[in-house]
Amino acid sequence: MFSLFTFVDYAAFGLWILISIALSYILVQKLSLFGGGGKSQKIFAIGLIAGHLIYLLWKALWLFIMSFF
Numbered sequence: 001m002f003s004l005f006t007f008v009d010y011a012a013f014g015l016w017i018l019i020s021i022a023l024s025y026i027l028v029q030k031l032s033l034f035g036g037g038g039k040s041q042k043i044f045a046i047g048l049i050a051g052h053l054i055y056l057l058w059k060a061l062w063l064f065i066m067s068f069f
Helices: 007-030 038-066
Strands: none
Touching: 007 038
16 A cells, blocks of 8 residues: 655645745746736745645545555
């Protein structure tokens, strides 16, 4: 049986949240991408975090499938 998540997965996700917030601030506020507004920054950060959550769900599904073999 494969374990679904390790401490590294949880730590990487926590770090990714901080990276997403910093990256959205730099790209939206400092470089004026996506309109340069606060709403664009929040949407961009949420999108980055949601993308990582989808990756974690895919990993969990894949490890669950692999546990049958």
